[in-house]
Amino acid sequence: MSDDHTKTAPALRARAPSTRYIEVISPGRPSPFRAREGVVRLGRDPGNEVVIEDPFVSRVHVEVRIFPHGVEVVDLDTKNGTHYQGARIRELAVKDEVTLTLGKQVTVRVRVGDDGASSSRDSRDAAELVGASAPMQRLRGALAKLAPSALTVLIEGETGTGKEVVARSLHTLSGRAHKPFVVFDCAAVAPTLIASELFGHVKGAYTGAVGASDGAFRAAHGGTLFLDEIGELPLELQPALLRALEARQVKPVGGDQYVKVDVRVVAATNRTLEDEVEAGRFRKDLVFRLAVGRVKVPSLRARADDVPALAAHFAASFGATLAPPVLAALAARPWPGNVRELRNVVERTVMLAGGGGSVVTSLDDGDDDLDDAPPASVAPAEALLGAMRSSEGLRLLEMSFQDAKQAAVETFEREYLLRLFEASGHNLSEAGRRSGVDRRYLRELFKKHDIDLAAMRAKKP
Numbered sequence: 271m272s273d274d275h276t277k278t279a280p281a282l283r284a285r286a287p288s289t290r291y292i293e294v295i296s297p298g299r300p301s302p303f304r305a306r307e308g309v310v311r312l313g314r315d316p317g318n319e320v321v322i323e324d325p326f327v328s329r330v331h332v333e334v335r336i337f338p339h340g341v342e343v344v345d346l347d348t349k350n351g352t353h354y355q356g357a358r359i360r361e362l363a364v365k366d367e368v369t370l371t372l373g374k375q376v377t378v379r380v381r382v383g384d385d386g387a388s389s390s391r392d393s394r395d396a397a398e399l400v401g402a403s404a405p406m407q408r409l410r411g412a413l414a415k416l417a418p419s420a421l422t423v424l425i426e427g428e429t430g431t432g433k434e435v436v437a438r439s440l441h442t443l444s445g446r447a448h449k450p451f452v453v454f455d456c457a458a459v460a461p462t463l464i465a466s467e468l469f470g471h472v473k474g475a476y477t478g479a480v481g482a483s484d485g486a487f488r489a490a491h492g493g494t495l496f497l498d499e500i501g502e503l504p505l506e507l508q509p510a511l512l513r514a515l516e517a518r519q520v521k522p523v524g525g526d527q528y529v530k531v532d533v534r535v536v537a538a539t540n541r542t543l544e545d546e547v548e549a550g551r552f553r554k555d556l557v558f559r560l561a562v563g564r565v566k567v568p569s570l571r572a573r574a575d576d577v578p579a580l581a582a583h584f585a586a587s588f589g590a591t592l593a594p595p596v597l598a599a600l601a602a603r604p605w606p607g608n609v610r611e612l613r614n615v616v617e618r619t620v621m622l623a624g625g626g627g628s629v630v631t632s633l634d635d636g637d638d639d640l641d642d643a644p645p646a647s648v649a650p651a652e653a654l655l656g657a658m659r660s661s662e663g664l665r666l667l668e669m670s671f672q673d674a675k676q677a678a679v680e681t682f683e684r685e686y687l688l689r690l691f692e693a694s695g696h697n698l699s700e701a702g703r704r705s706g707v708d709r710r711y712l713r714e715l716f717k718k719h720d721i722d723l724a725a726m727r728a729k730k731p
């Protein structure tokens with residue numbers, strides 16, 4: 271097959287020549303779209319790599335992300351969703367081939383092929399979890415022990431520490447590796463829809479339930495279901511999850527029969543579930559069920575030794591090399607946003623130094639407080655200046671410069687986030703794209719400012 275459809279997203283140039291490729295087979299294209307690296311976007315917009323002309327498909331609907339260690343399909347918070355075996359999915363790891371429904375009626379196939387020697391499983395896993403520090407070695411040991419069993423595992427750790435990477439390696443190291451790895455983000459789905467998205471629903475179960483759907487549990491049959499942000503699961507849904515874990519069966523919404531499922535559940539949280547129990551937001555018996563195996567992903571502070579290796583790894587994935595002084599400067603930072611923050615800083619530094627192929631010799635040393643804040647746009651900046659000039663502004667002079675600056679940054683962040691979310695059609699992924707801030711970090715920022723995305727969506731005209 272010719273390579274003329276191969277396109278590379280500039281931000282994700284991988285360095286090592288890969289023999290793996292992906293193909294997207296979609297309606298309206300005489301031959302499949304092929305790519306070896308980067309991100310392939312599918313949607314209605316003519317700017318997508320794969321254009322799909324259908325009224326129920328979003329402008330940019332899904333991304334197929336090609337990583338050194340695997341291929342992932344991500345739904346970009348679309349209105350009509352992306353379905354796999356009847357279940358609405360947010361992210362799905364593609365092993366060999368999947369058939370997806372975009373919107374209401376478009377079927378596409380994503381296939382992973384290899385036209386060279388295939389890499390061994392060991393080297394793939396090594397590429398996934400970078401870090402040789404003592405805490406990482408302990409973590410690897412724990413994962414190697416837990417992976418082959420079907421035990422439910424709870425992964426704890428601060429934001430950005432790599433909980434999802436850990437969940438994925440539990441899957442790839444298990445006997446289920448050739449079956450689906452399904453990600454279900456409890457924080458990303460409206461609480462009223464979680465039950466049907468998890469357990470499926472029968473035809474006509476509720477207004478709008480046109481056909482039947484399998485739900486995430488059944489979509490993960492034979493494989494692993496990763497329940498992300500489990501701390502966000504509403505209390506009233508917890509008994510049904512408990513039952514699914516105990517009896518390995520689920521009852522679709524609107525149905526009266528239980529259906530057997532063979533699924534290994536891995537859950538993650540950046541909260542302490544015991545505290546949630548204490549606060550009356552989480553069932554104690556569910557904590558026991560989820561935490562049969564329990565691993566804690568260390569913060570990057572606790573393994574600063576790993577910073578240079580991680581930074582070099584990310585730089586290489588963007589096609590660049592970092593000079594030793596840059597690595598040293600990165601290692602000296604505190605990294606409250608952990609590995610994700612490090613990755614973002616490396617990406618930005620590489621881009622500012624001219625992108626892939628370069629040796630980066632200096633660090634883009636922005637104000638630390640603002641490192642991951644979105645860049646200022648004119649409107650909120652003016653709003654902020656307006657507020658400073660008003661009587662509000664006078665109060666700033668009662669504070670120290672540091673405190674006033676902090677307050678101003680907080681105000682700016684909040685204003686920016688509110689406008690950003692609205693301007694992005696209340697779509698978190700779109701907001702991430704516009705602002706250049708990782709979607710998950712954005713969600714943290716919204717949380718920090720107590721901005722209720724669901725309420726904003728509900729109010730939208």
Ligand SMILES: Nc1ncnc2c1ncn2[C@@H]1O[C@H](COP(=O)(O)OP(=O)(O)OP(=O)(O)O)[C@@H](O)[C@H]1O
Pocket residue numbers: 397398399400401427428429430431432433434435436540580609610613710711
């Ligand atoms: N040990 C690691 N080796 C290589 N990459 C890593 C490692 N840990 C994390 N990453 C990368 O850092 C980023 C954040 O990781 P991940 O999404 O797994 O974090 P998380 O703990 O799930 O964060 P959150 O709580 O915000 O959801 C990802 O791009 C991931 O690939």
Ligand SMILES: [Mg+2]
Pocket residue numbers: 433434498538710
């Ligand atoms: Mg996560």
